[in-house]
Amino acid sequence: MAKKPRRFAIVIDSKKCINCKACNVACRAQNNVPLAHSRNWMNEETRGTFPKLLAAFEPEQCHHCEHPACVRVCPTGASYQRPDGIVAINDSDCVGCRYCVIACPYDARFFREDRGVVEKCDLCARRIDRGEVPACVETCPGKVRTFGDSNDANGQVAQLLATRQYRVKKAEAGTGPQLYYLL
Amino acid sequence: MNRRRFLTFAAGGAASATLASTVSCLQPFLKKPATVSTRQDIPTTCEMCVNKCSIIAVVENGKIQKLNPNPESPRSRGMVCARGNAGLQQVYDPSRLKKPLIRAGARGEGKWKTASWDEAWNFAGEKLTKVKEKYGPQASVWSSTESFAETFFKSLGLAFGSPNVERHPTLCLASVNLAYSLTFGTMPSFDLANARYVIMSGANRLESFIMPDTVDLIGSTTERKTRLVYLDPRFTVTASKADEWFPIKPGTDLAFVLAMLNVIIGENRHDKEFVAGYTAGFDKLAEHVKAFTPEWAETETEIHAKDITRIAREFADAAPRAVYYAGRRSSWYREDFQFRRAQAILNAVVGNWDRQGGMAPNAKIALGEFLFLPWDDPQAARVDDMDKNFPLAAKGDGAYLKMRENILAGIPYPVKAWMVHKQDPMNALPEQAKTIRMIEQMDFVGVIDVQMSDTAWYADVVFPESTYLERQDPVEMLPGIVPVVVYRQPAIPPLHDTKPTLEIVQGLAKRLGLSQYFDYTIDQWIDAQVKVLPLDTPLEYLKHHGVWAPPDGAKFGATLTQDHRFVTKSGKIELYSERLQEAGYDPMPVYHTPMQPPAGSFRLILGRRAYFTQANTTNNPWLNTFAPENVLWIHPASAAQVGIEDGQLVDVSSSVGALHLKARVTQEIRPDCVFTMHGYGKRSKWQRLVAGNGASDAEIIETAWDKVSGGGAFHETFVKVRKA
Numbered sequence: 001m002a003k004k005p006r007r008f009a010i011v012i013d014s015k016k017c018i019n020c021k022a023c024n025v026a027c028r029a030q031n032n033v034p035l036a037h038s039r040n041w042m043n044e045e046t047r048g049t050f051p052k053l054l055a056a057f058e059p060e061q062c063h064h065c066e067h068p069a070c071v072r073v074c075p076t077g078a079s080y081q082r083p084d085g086i087v088a089i090n091d092s093d094c095v096g097c098r099y100c101v102i103a104c105p106y107d108a109r110f111f112r113e114d115r116g117v118v119e120k121c122d123l124c125a126r127r128i129d130r131g132e133v134p135a136c137v138e139t140c141p142g143k144v145r146t147f148g149d150s151n152d153a154n155g156q157v158a159q160l161l162a163t164r165q166y167r168v169k170k171a172e173a174g175t176g177p178q179l180y181y182l183l
Numbered sequence: 184m185n186r187r188r189f190l191t192f193a194a195g196g197a198a199s200a201t202l203a204s205t206v207s208c209l210q211p212f213l214k215k216p217a218t219v220s221t222r223q224d225i226p227t228t229c230e231m232c233v234n235k236c237s238i239i240a241v242v243e244n245g246k247i248q249k250l251n252p253n254p255e256s257p258r259s260r261g262m263v264c265a266r267g268n269a270g271l272q273q274v275y276d277p278s279r280l281k282k283p284l285i286r287a288g289a290r291g292e293g294k295w296k297t298a299s300w301d302e303a304w305n306f307a308g309e310k311l312t313k314v315k316e317k318y319g320p321q322a323s324v325w326s327s328t329e330s331f332a333e334t335f336f337k338s339l340g341l342a343f344g345s346p347n348v349e350r351h352p353t354l355c356l357a358s359v360n361l362a363y364s365l366t367f368g369t370m371p372s373f374d375l376a377n378a379r380y381v382i383m384s385g386a387n388r389l390e391s392f393i394m395p396d397t398v399d400l401i402g403s404t405t406e407r408k409t410r411l412v413y414l415d416p417r418f419t420v421t422a423s424k425a426d427e428w429f430p431i432k433p434g435t436d437l438a439f440v441l442a443m444l445n446v447i448i449g450e451n452r453h454d455k456e457f458v459a460g461y462t463a464g465f466d467k468l469a470e471h472v473k474a475f476t477p478e479w480a481e482t483e484t485e486i487h488a489k490d491i492t493r494i495a496r497e498f499a500d501a502a503p504r505a506v507y508y509a510g511r512r513s514s515w516y517r518e519d520f521q522f523r524r525a526q527a528i529l530n531a532v533v534g535n536w537d538r539q540g541g542m543a544p545n546a547k548i549a550l551g552e553f554l555f556l557p558w559d560d561p562q563a564a565r566v567d568d569m570d571k572n573f574p575l576a577a578k579g580d581g582a583y584l585k586m587r588e589n590i591l592a593g594i595p596y597p598v599k600a601w602m603v604h605k606q607d608p609m610n611a612l613p614e615q616a617k618t619i620r621m622i623e624q625m626d627f628v629g630v631i632d633v634q635m636s637d638t639a640w641y642a643d644v645v646f647p648e649s650t651y652l653e654r655q656d657p658v659e660m661l662p663g664i665v666p667v668v669v670y671r672q673p674a675i676p677p678l679h680d681t682k683p684t685l686e687i688v689q690g691l692a693k694r695l696g697l698s699q700y701f702d703y704t705i706d707q708w709i710d711a712q713v714k715v716l717p718l719d720t721p722l723e724y725l726k727h728h729g730v731w732a733p734p735d736g737a738k739f740g741a742t743l744t745q746d747h748r749f750v751t752k753s754g755k756i757e758l759y760s761e762r763l764q765e766a767g768y769d770p771m772p773v774y775h776t777p778m779q780p781p782a783g784s785f786r787l788i789l790g791r792r793a794y795f796t797q798a799n800t801t802n803n804p805w806l807n808t809f810a811p812e813n814v815l816w817i818h819p820a821s822a823a824q825v826g827i828e829d830g831q832l833v834d835v836s837s838s839v840g841a842l843h844l845k846a847r848v849t850q851e852i853r854p855d856c857v858f859t860m861h862g863y864g865k866r867s868k869w870q871r872l873v874a875g876n877g878a879s880d881a882e883i884i885e886t887a888w889d890k891v892s893g894g895g896a897f898h899e900t901f902v903k904v905r906k907a
Contacts, residue, residue: 029248
């Protein structure tokens with residue numbers, strides 16, 4: 001049987017997240033993200049009345065969708081999907097029209113004023129191409145994110161998806177998100 | 184000193200090369216061919232907090248691009264926290280210290296003239312010499328905090344003739360260290376990776392400080408089904424992840440521990456074999472804790488007696504894989520020592536000593552020592568008179584607050600010079616007005632730092648140290664369940680006219696006529712340290728790997744032999760301490776009900792977020808963005824009572840000062856407490872993000888200390904809150 005192409009995905013175990021922001025700063029350093037923006041972010045929620053309280057933290061970033069809406073709306077082809085599933089932006093082709101910012105169901109994209117282009121998480125493609133894992137994955141104290149090839153049946157990502165219950169965000173948007181949140 | 188050689192090896196060595204080949208299929212998708220030729224991966228050691236994690240600095244075209252975790256370190260568990268990642272900003276901070284500075288205006292006015300190193304050394308040398316001639320060498324205090332090169336700075340103070348080396352522990356963990364030392368003869372580590380039942384009092388390990396224990400606890404609580412019981416007046420991240428959170432009444436944790444002892448011993452659930460074999464004073468302890476019933480503790484702690492009883496039983500059942508975790512910053516209450524000692528005793532009676540999943544004495548790796556010319560020991564007594572005030576405490580560390588009281592009172596002698604190495608006493612000490620008074624009565628204040636701290640802002644001369652990514656430091660051994668040796672080498676040469684501590688000290692020593700004691704280079708020092716390691720070429724190894732750990736990993740039980748002698752008076756684990764009794768303290772922990780805030784007042788409690796644990800990273804732009812200013816947490820009922828609303832500016836006042844903060848009305852705190860974060864409201868204008876932004880808790884915390892260790896008691900302040 002022919003080997004399936006790689007399909008990168010991230011499985012997130014939010015239970016392990018302590019909202020320490022290491023992933024946010026690692027990403028900022030790795031990708032020179034300006035302070036006004038972030039390529040990854042935390043969803044935080046605290047509920048209840050003292051002393052019965054509940055807090056939940058959940059990291060999020062570009063979902064690197066199977067059918068990315070951002071790519072479909074891009075008039076110049078600057079937004080594209082690599083064969084390994086990474087949704088990336090070719091800076092030199094981006095005209096800054098921001099259709100993609102609106103199209104993204106996850107609000108994962110932002111317009112970078114200083115360069116006139118749109119930016120977002122590219123799963124640290126440069127690092128991946130060197131054989132490293134994304135900066136947010138590597139730096140995490142709790143190893144909340146598991147990164148890998150979901151087509152590799154023996155890989156950690158496929159194993160987790162096969163053995164654990166999970167959800168994806170906004171499945172109804174129909175974009176086939178590749179960030180999987182373990183339940 | 185010789186120019187340092189930089190270590191060059193492409194793309195992380197053999198391991199990465201192998202990985203890279205496995206993804207060669209990706210090469211066609213690259214826009215440009217990979218240019219890795221200028222990349223250097225330099226393994227070194229973080230200095231953004233005291234945990235000293237191993238990192239790899241990725242340097243491209245002479246600029247540090249990224250700090251990655253070094254997976255080789257068993258200590259740092261393959262992670263770099265937010266603060267570690269933000270280390271780049273310390274190096275490339277445009278407002279960091281770049282040249283020596285000499286004060287040109289009034290103290291604290293912020294007028295500086297840049298100076299050459301010779302000018303700065305000459306200036307400081309003359310001032311220090313004058314103080315020595317007029318008042319004697321003891322008229323100087325040498326303040327330092329934990330860092331690899333601290334030894335050189337401390338040595339300069341001692342060689343100068345001052346007994347007053349003042350370290351940080353009495354602002355931090357002095358009480359917990361002393362309590363465990365007097366019980367077990369040493370301060371152990373806690374094996375959170377293997378524990379199955381963990382109790383924490385306020386030691387907010389998942390939020391306040393990211394360290395190996397944090398990583399272990401995340402795994403334990405999520406994957407290994409460890410039960411976590413957490414006591415804290417505030418709903419922290421650790422509280423949110425705990426199986427049970429009890430918002431205990433502040434200052435009553437000792438009652439909780441005594442009641443646990445009451446249940447465990449009363450129900451015969453202690454480890455009888457261990458207690459008989461290794462401890463002293465059990466019968467006295469059993470008698471002592473009879474009075475401290477869970478029902479009694481309920482009235483003190485506001486935790487139900489049935490919960491205390493159940494937790495005590497569960498804890499004893501889970502032992503030896505059960506720990507009452509000690510935590511780090513233990514500067515809370517005047518009675519802090521006894522609370523920490525009760526924890527130590529509780530751990531002892533369930534027999535978790537030197538057992539997997541329990542506590543373990545720290546293993547060590549012997550490093551060699553460079554033989555330098557010894558100086559005569561300082562003649563005078565310490566200004567904080569440790570022998571009289573805190574006879575059992577660690578003398579070499581001093582007692583910070585007692586020192587300040589004595590200096591302000593001029594007893595037992597005048598102190599007129601203050602040298603500070605990478606500490607910020609202006610923010611670390613409570614009652615900032617007193618610290619300013621102490622500075623004002625000094626003839627000379629000199630500061631060594633990488634940034635213009637508030638203390639540097641009030642100094643006469645500021646020596647800029649090279650940042651940790653620009654310098655080589657002495658090798659350090661980090662004791663632990665698995666000890667490691669870590670090495671710090673420069674990732675880039677210094678960007679500015681800065682120097683490492685040894686060179687700053689040597690320049691000063693020359694002006695003070697003390698050069699003979701510092702007649703060596705950092706390379707000679709390091710060679711002497713590493714040559715005893717069981718490696719063929721130890722320094723080369725450390726330059727390539729940044730860290731070395733002995734291959735044998737964690738071992739438990741070496742002290743569990745009948746002939747093992749604990750470093751205590753009896754040679755056993757001391758449940759009853761004769762040394763405490765002889766020194767005039769309670770030989771077993773006695774509970775005193777803490778004072779409660781009067782109506783309309785609140786207890787100010789402190790706590791940390793790991794990106795700001797100490798006061799020195801609030802100005803880091805990558806971290807400041809998470810909390811640009813500090814706010815006052817207050818419970819809705821309390822806010823209503825004093826008539827304030829969320830977001831409103833409020834006046835927070837204690838007996839020693841007042842400040843303005845925005846209120847954060849939240850369910851996440853007890854109604855009798857208020858809380859704010861540390862490290863804001865800086866006076867130093869060079870800390871532009873936090874200068875005048877928020878307020879410094881140091882301005883309102885009252886001066887109080889633990890009776891036994893001399894450690895600060897920072898949770899003893901009651902404040903009034905009203906609309907500003």
